[in-house]
Amino acid sequence: MRTPLIQLKGITKAYGSGELMTTVLKGVDVTINRGEFVAIMGSSGSGKSTLMNILGCLDKPTSGEYRLLGRDVASLSRDQLAELRRDTFGFVFQSYHLLAGVSARDNVAVPAVYSGLSRAERQLKAEQLLTTLGLAERLENKPNQLSGGQQQRVSIARALMNGGEIILADEPTGALDSQSGKDVMVLLTNLARSGHTVILITHDPKVAALADRRIEISDGLIVADPGPSAQAAVPELPAKPHGHSSLAAELFEAVRTALGALSSNLFRAALTLLGIVIGVASVITMLAIGNGSQQEIVQSISAMGSNLLSVHPGAPNQFGRRTTSTLVAADMEAIKELPNVDAVVPEIGGTATLRYGNLDHSPEINGTSADFPRARLWPLTEGTFFSEADEQSYATVAVIGKSVAEVLFPNQDPLGKYVMVNTNLFQVIGVMSAKGASPWGQDQDDVVFVPYTTGGLRLFGQQFLRSITVSVSDVAHINDTEADINRLLVARHGGEDFQIRNMSSIIDTVSATTQTFTWLLGSIAAISLLVGGIGVMNIMLVSVSERTREIGIRMATGAHTRHILQQFLIEALVVSALGGAIGVALGLAATAILGAVGIPVYFSLAPVLLAFGCAFATGLVFGWLPARKAAQLDPVVALSSE
Known part of the structure; x- marks a missing residue:
């Protein structure tokens, strides 16, 4: 006997604690072999969707044992679970869960981003899958430009992007008209016949009847299950696409995603940039003014001679009785x-x-x-x-x-x-x-x-x-x-009865004093840069809240913790770097204008590098908290976010 593909023993799932604890699954035992087409039926609140989330490694059981190809899922880390979702599972959701601002082709290609395929390879495969599913003319359409049936086919294509050995379909026809629902079920049936293991979650007996095996669940318990079918020969699935995932490629993809996210909300991005721009421009301008004043004063005093000693009559510290x-x-x-x-x-x-x-x-x-x-x-x-x-x-x-x-x-x-x-x-x-x-x-x-x-x-x-x-x-x-x-x-x-003034010492003292004044000006300007950094953090926290479902989709399709962390951290860095560059340009322009009207200014590379470096560091520091919050989200909670 071959090892079952999926084996659940005594699976329970409870939410809350104490008197408020609610038990959704109450000891579920299920075995599913490779290549089966299984429908899990049950009314609303029966626990079938919770069971699907556990099967797809989106959620963890409270107790019990879950083995996938003999491997204990409970022993896997967060990133190992992400790799399972990427390489083994394909999800088809009732509400489609497509990325709103992204084309159909790019939506399908999302899982391949995390398997290391190059952009050209994943774009080509996404086109092939969409063409096979009858969407060759809709490659560039965004989800709001597609019908419900078309969106669900995009979702199915995405589930197949990395092979989709196990297809988990949660009420795939629930939001569709009857004809679109039939078309989707034909697709799922064909996938089952071609060697995919298809697990269908539904409350509709007519939909469940199309499956080879029907499991009924009620109040968290399996009430009917004919048992797994005999392990017959299963058609060989195409090889899973895998590329070489380098850090450079990951960072490049994260930058591309960050730019896309920023361009989708230009007004908010501009407001986020504003604080950084003002801060950087202020630091450069203030330091230029301070350094210019310092240079002018020191040069004027130095012109009298830095190698001079001046002897004056009168005892030291007797300014009122000089002779x-x-x-x-x-x-x-x-x-x-x-x-x-x-x-x-x-x-x-x-x-x-x-x-x-x-x-x-x-x-x-x-x-x-x-x-x-x-x-x-x-x-x-x-x-x-x-x-x-x-x-x-x-x-x-x-x-x-x-x-x-x-x-x-x-x-x-x-x-x-x-x-x-x-x-x-x-x-x-x-x-x-x-x-x-x-x-x-x-x-x-x-x-x-x-x-x-x-x-x-x-x-x-x-x-x-x-x-x-x-x-x-x-x-x-x-x-x-x-x-x-x-x-x-x-x-x-x-x-x-005399006093000696050392011009060299006077110049050193004046230089130190004016340098302190310059840094004071720079520190005051740096406060605006700090405020800009706090603004970046606030906007990024709002962005994480607004895009929680997107984070859940990326996690469901195989994103590691580091991928989510990179995405949002790089968004903050892109904002800060772009704001820093604009701020440098404005600061230099302001310095040039002040110099043209006769205000003493002194330009050097150090303040520019300092201001830009501080802007970049601001993005890193203040972007870390929102990025970490996004990366630590629970996939099933993120997917259920409105």
Whole structure:
């Protein structure tokens, strides 16, 4: 004796617990051999549909033993049961259970997706099955474009896609007119004659009469069963189609399915994208503005010289009692002798009134030395700077800034001209290059440079210096030079009545501060990206709820847990990636517009990659929960969802 195809012993099924527990099957024993055409009859509520769900591995019994070809079904994992449904069973449901937004051909091809067939192979076989069932002209029609009988034939074709060794038909004629019902029964009878094992669930005696064996069930018990027929020779079924299922192929199919699902509801997809788009665009724009402001401030300060030490009179931390009578020219000369000192520039100054012809102007007057342009990296555009000889001879020569030249000498060459500074005549020998506004908004070009000796004697009436600026040769040792200057001046002055500012340290501090501000802007923008991610999760949870029946159909046709997980997770990732790409484009466009209107912006690849990466990660994180919920659904519960 060959092993029976199906063997049930003492199968029970109960729902609920305690006083609310309802027992639907109460110890069912059934044996079915290969090739039989069996009808299981019973009235509504008799337990026949529950029995079919257990036979088709859509549901598990509460107790009892179910063996399929001698294999204990209870020992199989969730994915092994999915493989059984894929390779062994074909389902024909009363309500058809077709995917709504998919063509007849693609509906039939669904089981082959999970058996690893290529798209071309499964499309070809689906066409052959539909043509055999008289639907050659309806390949591209969606379910709502087909009659009930045509939809049921599509359902039968789907059941045969992976071989359909066992066809489980649950009230296959219940929703059809009489003629369509007869046609469907002819198809099922022919399948039984060709070697398929057909198990028909029905309440109609006329339909049951077409089967070779009729089993009656009432109140969860088998009340009539002639027993299995003798195991006669059964026609050999065609080989089951199997392909090579690679991860890449699975992911490609999941992406294709995700795009199809999104395109079927474009408005909702657009709303889902919106949060991600706004978040990514905001992050890119905010970081560009922050980095642009940082660059502008640091460049402005750096333009003053990152290798400079600035010595000012007055003891440290005594801002309210500063004095200008502690630094002298001798201090400057002493500092020149220290190692790592490239140039030493004294400064003494104030404001004065300049007159040329009938034009007056009151710029800042800066008395300095011949090394000023080299120390401050500030070149001239016209003429020359004064020399050490000019300093020693107290020469009345002046070098003017661009703003002064534009005010006093409009449309004229200022070189060689004489200007009255208070009551002294000074000859203009040079014009500085344009410097622009300082980080504090001061016009740096509204200045006149004169030898510090001349300024101290003729303009300000003092020999004390306002400051001494030291340019170092090696910035790496600027802190050592600062310490040397401090020791030198303490020894000369008998105490610390001065302050030293390290421009390199100031630049580092400003850079760190502006970097913090930039990240603050980016963090604020990232909140919108987080909100967008929560929106993705909400929409995906709604999508899972709306598509529960689709999930049940895919599980019934052989989808593993990972297939469902991949499908919904990739949908979330596709939404996030697409939203990220659009957000990047909008963010770059907004950055370009802001730059065009004069707002300082700085574009770099890092914020773009950061924003897009965060969008992708958002889809992964917030898509996981809905995807996991979908993958953990019970097939029979999912199929019964409205």
